[in-house]
Amino acid sequence: MKIKSVKGVKDILPGEIEKWQWVESVAQQIFFRYGFKEIRPPIFEYTNLFKRSIGDTTDIVEKEMYTFKDKGGEEITLRPEGTASVVRSYIEHKMHGQNPLTKLYYFGPMFRYERPQAGRFRQFYQIGVEAMGSPSPAIDAEVMTMLMEFFKLLGLNDLEMQINSLGCKVCRPQYREILKTAIKPHLQELCTNCNQRYERNPLRVLDCKVERDGKIAKGLPKIKDHLCAQCEQDFADVQKHLDAVNTSYTVNDQIVRGLDYYNKTSFEVISKTGLGSQNAVCGGGRYDSLVEDFDGPPTPCFGFALGMERLISILPDEKLQGLEQPPDVHLVCLGEEAQQLAFxxxxxxxxxxxxxxxxxxxxxxxxxxxxxxxxxxxxxLIIGEDEIKNQRYLLKNMDGGEQWEVSANTLAKEVQSRLKSFD
RNA sequence: GUGGGCGUAGCUCAGCCGGUAGAGCUCUGGAUUGUGGCUCCAGUGGUCGCGGGUUCAAAUCCCGUCGCUCACCCCA
Known part of the structure; x- marks a missing residue:
């Protein structure tokens, strides 16, 4: 039996890893400017954390989690996403007591048991950001702006940010019922999937990709027409703030999001080119009651997660030039004695x-x-018998071809100054 | 879970109406006895995914199996 990596996972090898390092370093720079600090939660948690946060009826929890019992009999799950862990950590360490607004980011692997395809893996990496503690639409706009600025630094200028509002505890349940009533007469025409969605999560009917369903969905009542006054005001404020700094976006009332904890502002960033059918590079939004659901204090939050593999696959070529640092000096040794001196x-x-x-x-x-x-x-740096005898080595510029003799005594200094003169 | 495509050298692939393997790139050496890139020459490297069947003979035809990949679903 040949040894092999597990299905759906990948080695990130030299030649590729430089891109990852670059993206991470750019993320660190830009997040720093906005005051976000890194957090590194563990990559596994008690299974219940994910069940309760992501939602019992979501695909992730129902069929995609890597769950196992450890030797102590505990139900453990490899994290399928990052927000749950950050929320758990926020509550566990009582971060709300240190600062009214906690701004965190993380980077690392997530695990979901799915059939792999282009832009989708069983172990995949996300960069995530969570702003915890403010209900203000200003923080929504600030975080989304930070994200788009990040993309800009990476040379990604034609990504499209689509935003929507999902409503809050007050208006969403009302809208849900209105939607169900409107869907009911169409149930026979809709796909089997949507028939299931009707009961469990009728909002998902809105972004069904089956063509006929999409047409029906267009005629259904829209969330934006049923937001409560507060939600409507907040969504307008988000847009006003985005406009104030020219962060570009489009409103798309089909954006629904798959995880249960989202409410109010929700958004995706789409790449129209370069990705296959998995064209969402980033997704996120508000989750105002999650911290409370885990018995933390009321803490409205806004966050997003972006897929590293997808992001890296669309990086423009010109930004990827020169990421690999070439050696400053390469020794060329002739003969046994030179070889001994090389080290x-x-x-x-x-x-x-x-x-x-x-x-x-x-x-x-x-x-x-x-x-x-x-x-x-x-x-x-060429070292042969003559050079050893004279205590003067040959330094050659591989670009222009010039060479100089450098004294063995002052070698490091001379090499450094020659290098500097070509910077 | 469902469907399509593909598995031949380290990499990219050709060969597939049967006659037990080939190119380009890479690597090593040489042309140029201590000077790279360009060119030319030579060499290293293969259980043709695996198992079975048909046949005098299978990389090639048939069956099975495993793997990869793309898509559906869903999502980052």
Whole structure:
């Protein structure tokens, strides 16, 4: 039996990982500016946390969770999303007592048992952001703006942010009933899926992708016409704030979201190109009662999660150039004595901060030069019998081809200054 | 859970109306005895996913199985 990785998971290898590191570093920079701090929750939790937060009847909980009993008999689940853990942590550490508004972000793997396809994996990575403690539409707009600014820094300018309001505890249940009444006469025409949705989550009928259902859905009452005064006002405020800083968006009343805890502002960011049918790069919204549901204090929250694999797959080529750092110096050693000297010399150069490569197993000069060229090394340091005898090594610029003699005594200093002169 | 496509060298693939494997790239060496990139030459590298069947003979035809992939569903 051949050893193999598990279905639906991937190794992120050198050559690819540089993109991830870049995206993470840009995220850190931009989130820092907005005052968000990193949090690293564990990747598994008690199963109940997810059942109660995400919703018992959602696909995630019903059939996608990696759940197991540990040796102590506890029901454990690998996290299928990040918000639940952050909320748990927020309550457990009584963060509400430290600051009225807690701003957190996280990065890491999530797990869902689904059939893999383009842009969908069983272990996938999300960057998530949670702003906890404010009901203000201003925070919705600020977080969404931060997100779009993040995309801009990554060179992604043609992503579309679609927003909607799902209503609150007051108006959503009312709308739900109105919707059900309106759907009822169409039940026979709707797909079997929507017939199930009718009872369990009628809002989902709205974004059904079956063509005929979509047409019916268009004629159904819209949430925006049934928001309570407060929700209507808040949604308008969100848009006003977005407009104030020219954060672009479109209102799409089909945006529903799959997790139970969302209310009020909800949104998705869609890429029209580059992704397959999984075109949502990011999704999020308000979840005003989740903290309370877990016996925390009333804490209205706003957050989002974005899919790393999807994000990375649409990064523009020009931003991906030069992410891999080439060696500053590549040693080329001729003969046994030079090979012996190579380690102390690389050690000396690395000690002053340079990236130095050498061929551990030697090889011909040609092959060493070739390797240096292949890695796009900036300089080579050639060490042969003559150089050792004279205590002067040959430093060669691999770009222009010039070479200089450098003294063994002042090697590191000379190499550094030569490198600097070509920056 | 349902459906389509595909599994041949490290990578990308050709060969598939049967005659026990080939190209390009990569890698190594040489042309250029201590100077890379371009070019040319040579070499390394394969249980043709796995199992069974038909046949004198199977990468090729048939059956099964596993894997990958795309899509539905749903979602990041």
């Amino acid at each position: 102390p010399i690389t050690h000396q150069l690395r000690a002053v901060g340079l990236y130095v490569e050498r061929e551990i197993d030697g090889g011909s000069m040609k092959s060493q030069m070739r390797k240096a060229n292949k890695l796009a090394s900036r300089f080579t």
